[in-house]
Amino acid sequence: MNICVCIKQVPDTQKVRIDPEKGTLIRKGVPSIINPYDESALEMAFEIAERAKARVTVLSMGIPSVERVLRYAIALGADRAFLLSSPAFAGSDTLATSYILSQGIKKSGPYDLIIMGKQAIDGDTGQVGPEVSVFLNYPVVTYVDDFFDLEGGSILLHRYVENIEEVIKLKLPGVITVVKAKKRLRLPLLNSLIKSFNTRVHILGPEDIDADVERCGLKGSPTRVRKTFTPEVKRGVTFIEGSIKERAKTLKKILSAYTTG
Amino acid sequence: MSAKESKINREDYRDIWVILENEPAGGLNRYVFGLVSKACELNKKLGQKVVGIAFGSVEDDTAGELCRCGLDEIIILEHSASEEEVELKGKAEDLLNASMLVDAVKKLKPSILLSLATGFGRTLMPLAASELKTGLTADCTGLDIDGDLLVQTRPAFGGNIMAEIICRDSKPQMATVRPGVFKKNYVRSCGVSFSIKKIYRKTLTERLDASLLPEIIERKIKETVTGLMDASVIVSGGRGLGKPEGFKLLKRLADKLGGVVGASRGAVDLGWIDHSHQIGQTGYTVSPELYIACGISGAIQHVAGMKDSKMIIAINEDPQAPIFEIADYGVVGDLYEIIPALIEEL
Ligand SMILES: Cc1cc2nc3c(=O)[nH]c(=O)nc-3n(C[C@H](O)[C@H](O)[C@H](O)COP(=O)(O)OP(=O)(O)OC[C@H]3O[C@@H](n4cnc5c(N)ncnc54)[C@H](O)[C@@H]3O)c2cc1C
Ligand SMILES: Nc1ncnc2c1ncn2[C@@H]1O[C@H](COP(=O)(O)O)[C@@H](O)[C@H]1O
Numbered sequence: 001m002n003i004c005v006c007i008k009q010v011p012d013t014q015k016v017r018i019d020p021e022k023g024t025l026i027r028k029g030v031p032s033i034i035n036p037y038d039e040s041a042l043e044m045a046f047e048i049a050e051r052a053k054a055r056v057t058v059l060s061m062g063i064p065s066v067e068r069v070l071r072y073a074i075a076l077g078a079d080r081a082f083l084l085s086s087p088a089f090a091g092s093d094t095l096a097t098s099y100i101l102s103q104g105i106k107k108s109g110p111y112d113l114i115i116m117g118k119q120a121i122d123g124d125t126g127q128v129g130p131e132v133s134v135f136l137n138y139p140v141v142t143y144v145d146d147f148f149d150l151e152g153g154s155i156l157l158h159r160y161v162e163n164i165e166e167v168i169k170l171k172l173p174g175v176i177t178v179v180k181a182k183k184r185l186r187l188p189l190l191n192s193l194i195k196s197f198n199t200r201v202h203i204l205g206p207e208d209i210d211a212d213v214e215r216c217g218l219k220g221s222p223t224r225v226r227k228t229f230t231p232e233v234k235r236g237v238t239f240i241e242g243s244i245k246e247r248a249k250t251l252k253k254i255l256s257a258y259t260t261g
Numbered sequence: 262m263s264a265k266e267s268k269i270n271r272e273d274y275r276d277i278w279v280i281l282e283n284e285p286a287g288g289l290n291r292y293v294f295g296l297v298s299k300a301c302e303l304n305k306k307l308g309q310k311v312v313g314i315a316f317g318s319v320e321d322d323t324a325g326e327l328c329r330c331g332l333d334e335i336i337i338l339e340h341s342a343s344e345e346e347v348e349l350k351g352k353a354e355d356l357l358n359a360s361m362l363v364d365a366v367k368k369l370k371p372s373i374l375l376s377l378a379t380g381f382g383r384t385l386m387p388l389a390a391s392e393l394k395t396g397l398t399a400d401c402t403g404l405d406i407d408g409d410l411l412v413q414t415r416p417a418f419g420g421n422i423m424a425e426i427i428c429r430d431s432k433p434q435m436a437t438v439r440p441g442v443f444k445k446n447y448v449r450s451c452g453v454s455f456s457i458k459k460i461y462r463k464t465l466t467e468r469l470d471a472s473l474l475p476e477i478i479e480r481k482i483k484e485t486v487t488g489l490m491d492a493s494v495i496v497s498g499g500r501g502l503g504k505p506e507g508f509k510l511l512k513r514l515a516d517k518l519g520g521v522v523g524a525s526r527g528a529v530d531l532g533w534i535d536h537s538h539q540i541g542q543t544g545y546t547v548s549p550e551l552y553i554a555c556g557i558s559g560a561i562q563h564v565a566g567m568k569d570s571k572m573i574i575a576i577n578e579d580p581q582a583p584i585f586e587i588a589d590y591g592v593v594g595d596l597y598e599i600i601p602a603l604i605e606e607l
Contacts, residue, residue: 013419014560094399098391122418124542125399130387139356141475142384156478161380163537164285167479168353171472222396222431226412228424231565235573237591239580247592248602254574254590255607258494258518258551 001054001150004111005045006101006132007038007073009066010122018230034069037117039185041178044147045115046077046186052150055079057111059104061089061097067201075188075196082108086205088213093221094123098131100216103209105136108202112172113155118143118179129177140175141168145182271409273370274432277304280362280376280385281315281327281335285482289323292377292440292490294330299404299443300375301331306406312336312371316358319457328455331448335457338365352474355381359388365460366393371433373411375404378437390435396428397435402442402546402565411436420542420561441490441546489538493550494520497540497567500527501556501577501596508534510600511555517607523547523567525557541566555596559584576600 011030019026034042045056058073060066061084070081084104092100105114114136119126126142133140146158148167157176159166170176188196206213214220240250277300282290300311313319313327313335324335338361340349349357362385366374374389376382378400390397402423403414411434413426428434489495496515498507508522515522523545524538540547542562552570557563559575559582567573568587575588576596585591592599 011418013421016418016421018421093396094387095391095394095396123399124417124419125397126383127387127390127397127399130384131391134388134391139353139473139475140384140388141353142355143380163483164380165481165483166477169476169478171475174475222394223398223426223428226425226427228417228422231416231420231423231561231568234586235589237575237585237588239585239591239593244594244598244602247594247599248606251574251590251592251599251603252606254572255518255551255603258520 001049001052001113002057002109002111003045003049003054004057004059004105004109004114005038005041005073005078006114006116006128007042007058007060007069008035008117008120008122009033009060009062009069010035010120013121032065032069034072035117035120035122037119037121037178037180040181040183041115041117042073042076042078043183043185044144044178044181047183048113048147048150048155049077054112057082057108059101059108060084061092061100061104064203067203070201071196071199072188074199074201075193076186077189077192080108081199081201083201083203084205084209085203086216088206088211088216091218091221092216093223094125094127094131095222096216096220098128098135099220100209100211101128102132102135103211104204105132107204107209110173114138114173114175116175116177118177126177129175133175136173136175138174139170140177141170142177144176144178145180271432274372276310276312276369276371277307277373277375278312278314278366278371278433279332280374280382281313281319282377282379282381283315283317285480288320289327290377290379290440294326294445295441295443296375296377296438297327297330297332298446298448299438300373301448302446303373303404303406303411304331307372307409309372310334314338314362314365316354316361324455324457325451329447329449329451330445332455334455336365336369337457337459338362339459349471349474351477352471353477355384355388356474359385359392361460362389363392366433372409374433374435376437378439382437386435386437393431393433393435395431395433395435396426397437398426398428399437401436401438404436404438410434416542416565420565439546441548444548483537488521489523489540489545489547492521492547494518494553495523495540495547495549495551495567495570496520496553496555497523497525497557498528498534498555499525499557499563500531501558502528502533503556505533507556507596510597510604514553514600514604514607517604518551520549520551523552525560525563527557554584554588555600557584558582559587
């Protein structure tokens with residue numbers, strides 16, 4: 001069995017700050033991390049692999065430095081790594097990204113199972129998983145948080161979204177997108193760590209994956225960011241002072257319109 | 262097909278379509294009404310039609326209410342062949358729905374296609390968008406019309422920045438919209454002629470070989486009991502509660518005010534309260550008359566979900582907590598002193 005995990009390097013959005021004057025993102029000093037949902041995807045892949053004796057391939061589209069992330073995935077136990085990297089891919093929206101990833105998957109595959117994160121925390125779109133499934137012509141199950149069993153070319157999945165909980169049987173090949181799973185991503189083992197130094201991360205450009213450059217990057221992206229701005233939310237707070245009792249009394253006055261009794 | 266070849270004649274595309282999503286337990290998802298109202302507002306600048314797209318039937322009184330929100334027409338997408346019904350029993354419907362939607366879009370050419378950014382919408386819409394090779398903007402919190410373009414505003418980078426996104430050269434312009442950001446608004450009394458059209462899907466395409474569709478083995482629907490979205494008063498707690506029991510105190514305050522209890526992700530992640538209470542970017546978006554934030558720091562992701570509340574009161578030990586930047590009234594202090602004293606007063 002062959003599993004492909006798509007992982008994206010993202011800025012740690014909890015550490016992102018805004019330049020108050022220019023209203024732009026300050027990316028300097030913001031650490032790059034593996035998208036948290038993709039960590040769950042990776043961990044699930046390893047667990048499935050352990051059960052089914054599968055090979056795990058990691059795939060990412062990004063700038064050359066993403067190689068580091070892929071190498072880390074190898075240290076965790078991935079067998080192969082591919083980085084789709086080219087100036088032609090820059091500025092891709094979800095449609096173009098999905099096209100490029102699906103070409104990468106086709107070229108490095110075939111795979112029985114493609115595992116992706118529910119969404120990437122930089123864009124938070126959650127579109128790439130389902131869109132890739134369409135390009136691959138595979139069925140997709142979204143919001144997976146666990147798997148139970150592999151049997152006769154199918155996988156039994158647990159799905160949890162809003163107020164629905166489902167057990168779903170997915171016939172492979174297929175695509176799943178995973179939410180944050182209960183299990184955290186494992187830590188690297190020493191011998192895998194050593195292996196990761198000696199494993200090549202294959203870097204692929206458009207011609208290596210038979211990608212039509214017209215469908216990649218900005219050119220292949222139907223959506224455009226027209227403007228960005230910082231959310232303006234300040235209200236001008238009035239602090240309520242005094243002893244606890246005084247403050248409670250002031251609050252009561254403010255709340256008088258809402259009290260029921 | 263390249264992006265260039267796929268350039269389309271924009272004028273051929275008209276009307277705003279809104280996906281009429283149903284609740285898993287049946288009945289229309291109530292946030293659809295707000296989305297329809299917004300679509301009608303947008304349509305004032307376009308002067309076209311607002312059409313609801315349903316998978317399966319729509320109840321009469323639901324249709325009536327949608328009409329009052331300004332909907333002009335409903336199209337029901339159905340699959341008809343009986344042998345397929347059997348084959349499709351117990352199958353996940355996302356792919357089937359997407360495929361019917363794609364066919365209808367190709368045939369009727371809507372200019373704009375909107376759905377709620379629920380699990381349902383966020384699965385259906387990307388499936389359709391990639392088949393249609395058009396753009397899709399996820400989880401919008403604002404929509405506007407500029408000329409004939411849909412201007413889609415959404416948070417990015419964890420809510421630190423807002424982006425305006427357009428889709429100029431392909432159609433339809435597709436967006437999912439965060440539930441609850443647009444309010445239901447009646448624009449007419451019912452009785453206006455209202456048409457419901459049905460489109461049947463005769464055959465399954467190759468892509469939809471039914472034997473390949475994911476199969477639902479078991480399904481549980483949990484009732485959502487929080488009533489957050491409809492509450493006029495919300496008392497929310499965060500990590501500053503220090504312990505799960507803190508929510509009992511908040512519940513007492515909420516009861517006094519006729520409100521319900523909400524939470525930050527900080528508190529939900531610690532397992533103090535169920536996720537169905539979470540407010541913010543990855544929880545509910547609410548805009549009650551009164552929001553009381555207790556022991557919540559005011560991270561941008563939390564604020565994203567409650568900043569439109571009419572009145573915001575924050576109780577926090579830390580005078581520097583960002584929650585005070587968006588509060589109307591602030592109380593600096595220990596919530597375990599202030600809230601009991603307040604409950605006493607009320
Ligand atoms: C992609 C993404 C999505 C997210 N989505 C959401 C979301 O939907 N909703 C959400 O809420 N968060 C979300 N977060 C998390 C968010 O960034 C914060 O981590 C979270 O909101 C913090 O919760 P908190 O305010 O309860 O905890 P903290 O930030 O720890 O704040 C606790 C506050 O309590 C105060 N306090 C402590 N003790 C007391 C006391 N006795 N009395 C009074 N005050 C006290 C402290 O001064 C502090 O300000 C998201 C994060 C990411 C990256
Ligand atoms: N550039 C990328 N490289 C690899 N995987 C990606 C990339 N972009 C998105 N993905 C995958 O698609 C998922 C959803 O991303 P998104 O639709 O951008 O929120 C992520 O969790 C990843 O698994």
